[in-house]
Amino acid sequence: MADIVLDKVSKRFPDGTVAVRDVDLEIADGEFVILVGPSGCGKSTTLNMIAGLEDISSGELRIGGQRVNDKAPRDRDIAMVFQSYALYPNMTVRENMAFPLRLQKLDRETINAKVEDAAKVLELTALLDRKPSNLSGGQRQRVAMGRAIVRQPKAFLMDEPLSNLDAKLRVQMRTVVSRLQKQLGTTTVYVTHDQTEAMTLGDRVVIMRGGEVQQVGPPQELYDHPRNLFVAGFIGSPSMNFLHAAVEDGRLRTALGDVPIGDRVRRQLDGADAPRELILGVRPEHFEDAALIDDETRRRGLEFEAPVEIVESMGSDKYVYFTVEGERASAAELEELAADAGAADFTGAGASLVTRLSAESPVAEGETRRVWFNLEKIHLFDPSNGRNLTLHEGRAAGALAD
Amino acid sequence: MATETTTRAKLRWGLLDVIVVVFALIPVLWIASLSFKTPATLTDGKFIPREWTLENYRTIFDTDQFVRALVNSIGIALIATAVAVVLGAMAAYAISRLDFPGKRLLVGVSLLIAMFPQVSLVSPLFEIERQLGLFDTWPGLILPYITFALPLAIYTLSAFFKQIPWDLEKAAKMDGATQGQAFRRVIAPLAAPGLFTTAILVFIFCWNDFLFAISLTSTERSRTVPAALSFFTGASQFEDPTGAICAAAVVITVPIILFVLFFQRRIVSGLTSGAVKG
Numbered sequence: 001m002a003d004i005v006l007d008k009v010s011k012r013f014p015d016g017t018v019a020v021r022d023v024d025l026e027i028a029d030g031e032f033v034i035l036v037g038p039s040g041c042g043k044s045t046t047l048n049m050i051a052g053l054e055d056i057s058s059g060e061l062r063i064g065g066q067r068v069n070d071k072a073p074r075d076r077d078i079a080m081v082f083q084s085y086a087l088y089p090n091m092t093v094r095e096n097m098a099f100p101l102r103l104q105k106l107d108r109e110t111i112n113a114k115v116e117d118a119a120k121v122l123e124l125t126a127l128l129d130r131k132p133s134n135l136s137g138g139q140r141q142r143v144a145m146g147r148a149i150v151r152q153p154k155a156f157l158m159d160e161p162l163s164n165l166d167a168k169l170r171v172q173m174r175t176v177v178s179r180l181q182k183q184l185g186t187t188t189v190y191v192t193h194d195q196t197e198a199m200t201l202g203d204r205v206v207i208m209r210g211g212e213v214q215q216v217g218p219p220q221e222l223y224d225h226p227r228n229l230f231v232a233g234f235i236g237s238p239s240m241n242f243l244h245a246a247v248e249d250g251r252l253r254t255a256l257g258d259v260p261i262g263d264r265v266r267r268q269l270d271g272a273d274a275p276r277e278l279i280l281g282v283r284p285e286h287f288e289d290a291a292l293i294d295d296e297t298r299r300r301g302l303e304f305e306a307p308v309e310i311v312e313s314m315g316s317d318k319y320v321y322f323t324v325e326g327e328r329a330s331a332a333e334l335e336e337l338a339a340d341a342g343a344a345d346f347t348g349a350g351a352s353l354v355t356r357l358s359a360e361s362p363v364a365e366g367e368t369r370r371v372w373f374n375l376e377k378i379h380l381f382d383p384s385n386g387r388n389l390t391l392h393e394g395r396a397a398g399a400l401a402d
Numbered sequence: 403m404a405t406e407t408t409t410r411a412k413l414r415w416g417l418l419d420v421i422v423v424v425f426a427l428i429p430v431l432w433i434a435s436l437s438f439k440t441p442a443t444l445t446d447g448k449f450i451p452r453e454w455t456l457e458n459y460r461t462i463f464d465t466d467q468f469v470r471a472l473v474n475s476i477g478i479a480l481i482a483t484a485v486a487v488v489l490g491a492m493a494a495y496a497i498s499r500l501d502f503p504g505k506r507l508l509v510g511v512s513l514l515i516a517m518f519p520q521v522s523l524v525s526p527l528f529e530i531e532r533q534l535g536l537f538d539t540w541p542g543l544i545l546p547y548i549t550f551a552l553p554l555a556i557y558t559l560s561a562f563f564k565q566i567p568w569d570l571e572k573a574a575k576m577d578g579a580t581q582g583q584a585f586r587r588v589i590a591p592l593a594a595p596g597l598f599t600t601a602i603l604v605f606i607f608c609w610n611d612f613l614f615a616i617s618l619t620s621t622e623r624s625r626t627v628p629a630a631l632s633f634f635t636g637a638s639q640f641e642d643p644t645g646a647i648c649a650a651a652v653v654i655t656v657p658i659i660l661f662v663l664f665f666q667r668r669i670v671s672g673l674t675s676g677a678v679k680g
Contacts, residue, residue, distance in 0.1 A: 053572050074578040086573035090591045099587075100577035147577065157576075 002064030002154040003029045004050060004187060009059035011045050011211075019045040021211045022059070030185045032178075034202035036192055037234070038340035042211035043191045044159055050189060051080050051157050064154060074103075079148035083160040085140045087132040093119075093143050094128040100151045118150040121180070138169045145180065155187040162197065174200060195235050199223070207231050209336070225396045229386035230333040232281050232379055238319065238354045239337070242329040245280040245380070252380075252399070254280050255326030256304040256373065262400040265380060268389050278389070279329045281379040284319070287355035289363060290370040301374045309352065311365050320363055322353040322371070331383040375400050430655070437648035444644055458649035468650055470622045471630035476657065478540055478626060479608040482547035486604050487597060489548070490555025495585070497556065498563035499571075509556075516553035524617045531618055538620045546614050551604040558603065562596025563589075598665040605661055609654075627654045 004027040011020040020042040027033045035043040048054040050061060052073035061069055068076050079100070087096050094115055101111045119125045122142045132140055141161060148156055161177070162170045178201055181188050192198055198205045199219040207214040207222065207230070215227045219235075226232035232240050245252040245259065247269055252259040259280065261269070268274060290303050306322040313319075355371060363369050376398035380389045390396050436444065437458050439451045446452065462468045493512075497505060527546060528537070536542035566589060574584035590597075615629035622630070631650055634643045 051572075051576060053575065072580075073575045074580065078576070080573070080576040082569045082573060084567060084569045086567065086569035088570060088573075088588055090588075099574075103578040103583065147573075151578075 002187060003027060003031075004155060004189065005060075005062040006046075006050070007060040007062070009046070009049060009061055010057050011042070011049060011054060012057040019211050020049070023208075023213055025206060025213065025216065027187060027189060029187055032181050032188045032190065032201065032203045034190045034192060034198040034205045035208060036195060036198035036205055037208035037214075038336065039193060040210075041208040043193075043206075043208050045211075046208070047080075047157050047159055047189060047191045050155075051078065052076050077153050078155045078157060079151065079153040080157040080159065081144045081148050081161045083163055085132075085144040085164075087140055087143055087147075089132050092129050092131055093124060093135070093146075096132065096143055097124075097146045097150050100147065104151065114150050115146075118146045121149070121183075122146045122176075137165055138173065141165060141173060142176075145177070149180070149184060149186075152184075153186070155189065156181075158188065158190040160192055161190075163192070163194070170197075177201065196237060199235065205235075207234060209333075221394075225391060225394060226379065226388055227391060227394075228333070228388055229279060229281070229331055229381040229383075230337065232381070232388065233334060233337045236283060238284050238356075240281045240283050240379075241353050241355075242334060242381075243280045243282075243324070243353075244327040244329045245278040247274075247276050247278060252278065252280065255324040256280075256306075257302055259302060259375065259378070259399055261380075262398075263402045264392060264397065265389055265399055265401070275382045275384060277383060279331060279334075279381040279383050281381060282373055283377065284354045284356040286374040286377040287353075287357060288372050288374075289357045289361035290372040292358055292361060293372055298372060300376055301372045303370055303372045305368055305370050306353065307368045308363055308365055311363055313359070315359065317359050318357045318361060318363065320355045320357050320361075320369075322355065322369075324353050329383070331381070331386060333386045374398075433648045433651050437645060437652045439645060441642055441645060444642070458645040459653070461646045462650045462653065467622055467630060467633070468627075468653075471625050471627045472654070474540070474622075474624055475609060475626040475628075475654070478543050478547070478624070479605050481540070482544045482551060482608045483601055483605045485544070486548045486551040486555045487559075487601050490552055490559050490600060490604075491593070491597060493552075494556050494559035494563050495589070498560045499568070512553040512556050515549065516557075520550065520613055524613060527614075528617055537618060538624050540624050542618050543614060543624060543626065546618070547608045547611065551607055554607065555600045555604055558600045559593070559596055562593050562599075566592050602662055602665055606658060609658060 004025075006023050006025040009020065009023045010018065012018050023042075023046060025033075035046060037043050045054060049056050050063075052068070052071060056069050060067055063076060063078065088099065091099065097115045097118060098111050101114060106114075115128070116125070119128055122145060124139070124142055124146055127135060127139060127143075132143065135143065141164075144161070158177075162173050165173060174197060177190075190197075190201060192201075202219060204216060205219050205222055206216045209230050215222055215231045217225075222231055222235050226235065229242075233242065243254050243256065245254045247253075250261065250266060252261060288297075290298075306324050308320060309323050310321040311318055312321075355373075357363060357371075377396075378390070378399050379396055380399060381387065382389060388396065390398060390401070392401070432449070435449055435451055438454050438456070439446075440453050440455045440457065443452055493508075496502065497509060523546075531537040531542050536545070570588055570592070571584050574588045575581075579587065610628065611626075612628040615626040616632065619625040619629060625633075627650065631647055631654075634647050634650065
């Protein structure tokens with residue numbers, strides 16, 4: 001067991017492309033850290049550099065306080081679980097799990113004992129003499145984990161280990177991974193493109209974009225206090241709503257009405273080079289049916305009316321999609337997020353607003369409904385660089401803060 | 403109605419298969435039949451011999467000429483196969499796994515060698531080998547065989563190596579294997595079907611070669627069976643050697659059949675299934 005420190009680690013390919021740029025990251029002993037981001041953000045390359053499967057172009061990587069830049073994977077004492085599982089098809093489950101131990105030249109009895117132990121933890125005992133081809137996807141995944149834990153390495157690296165499983169099994173395996181990591185207390189770096197996995201599994205989440213770290217923090221912090229537009233849009237499902245907002249006479253003119261702003265935000269907008277246009281971000285759950293809230297709450301927010309497009313009843317609450325007129329919010333980050341979601345070429349007229357209302361709301365499709373949203377929970381972003389203007393000392397304070 | 407068409411389709415395909423098999427096997431069976439005939443009935447035009455005899459087989463194994471050629475054939479073909487497969491495996495592994503300068507050139511040149519008309523090389527090779535003292539020796543045949551078998555080996559093997567997921571090698575490295583251990587214990591066992599397939603193809607190529615065998619040898623010191631057959635005279639000069647030649651032809655197909663049967667059991671398709679994904 002050991003801590004992992006990345007000190008200005010970069011990866012430059014021979015053709016000049018930079019896959020990872022100056023990543024600084026300190027992973028404490030026993031910590032579970034998730035690297036997350038859209039495809040091509042450099043998360044897998046970063047993991048491969050920690051593993052030793054890719055050379056580090058510049059910077060330093062320390063595992064357990066020791067510089068390991070030039071060490072071969074086998075000398076780093078870390079185990080890896082691959083997206084494809086990468087089980088050795090010519091070996092049985094037992095041989096697969098024993099392989100790393102046999103390479104360490106342990107004696108037969110020790111190997112057997114360790115394999116049996118690991119198999120018990122992962123409930124693989126009955127499958128030990130089968131070949132990987134006779135296993136289901138979930139079982140293969142467990143064997144891959146077994147091969148990693150069997151030799152008690154300093155750290156686990158996991159490269160999208162659950163993305164080949166079907167949705168139900170993935171949820172189940174997520175808890176298995178989580179429990180296993182807590183039980184063993186081994187430092188773990190986990191790569192995924194799925195923000196749900198990132199939110200549910202990790203102690204801390206590292207969000208990457210274009211080879212650079214955007215924000216590092218516990219999942220809830222990233223959700224509540226996103227440092228920039230990209231983080232705000234990437235974390236959360238359904239994702240945050242983004243609306244165009246024009247700064248006029250100390251107010252923000254948006255499709256949802258005029259939003260008042262507090263002193264703190266105003267000070268930032270006073271400068272000569274301050275942006276005249278902003279992007280307003282509101283999470284779906286910060287909307288509520290205006291008929292269902294008390295006056296005390298009403299004062300903290302703003303109300304607007306909009307035609308209801310679609311109602312999705314989830315039982316516990318309702319996802320209601322509204323059509324709002326007005327200019328679309330546009331920024332490089334938003335386009336990238338849309339491209340990652342596969343919706344780059346899907347642009348309807350006007351903007352669609354996703355809200356999460358109480359199940360008690362009698363909202364119906366086709367009607368025009370009065371909706372309230374919480375001004376203390378909204379975020380304002382500078383479209384030119386994506387910075388969150390409502391963030392003060394790392395905390396988001398909404399638009400009204402003084 | 404659907405079942406009717408499928409039965410008819412099956413019949414049609416079955417018939418077609420039978421025609422193809424019969425067409426391909428008739429010359430072989432004919433030679434086999436000739437090899438069991440006595441000299442008197444050799445030209446009677448009957449497909450099944452009226453009088454069965456093993457005399458022809460006795461004759462060829464009595465002559466030192468044939469036994470010697472058989473030893474040459476087996477030795478030369480086995481050595482050439484072994485060398486070509488080992489070299490080919492290394493080259494194919496490099497081609498499928500590494501990105502090195504001149505990779506496309508290497509692949510292109512090996513393709514060029516495979517397509518080069520061998521006939522045009524016979525006279526230069528003959529001169530070169532005479533100068534070097536390789537003429538009429540085992541290496542004199544083994545070397546050109548390796549040259550022409552290598553492209554074949556590289557092509558088949560790199561196709562097999564490309565099928566093996568690269569993740570397996572990475573996994574082996576993470577599990578603590580050196581590059582060599584990863585190749586020996588993970589990649590090579592998975593590439594085994596490919597190695598055997600290639601070995602069979604190369605062996606057949608060497609075993610069947612007549613062109614080099616006839617032009618680069620002059621005595622029974624290194625003459626292989628296909629070449630020796632053309633010098634066949636039978637037990638005495640005055641006998642018609644047709645029966646003996648047929649017997650010899652049957653005998654030299656036997657090692658190939660054995661070779662293929664032996665290795666075929668190891669060519670288990672889908673050996674890599676279960677390695678990745680589900």
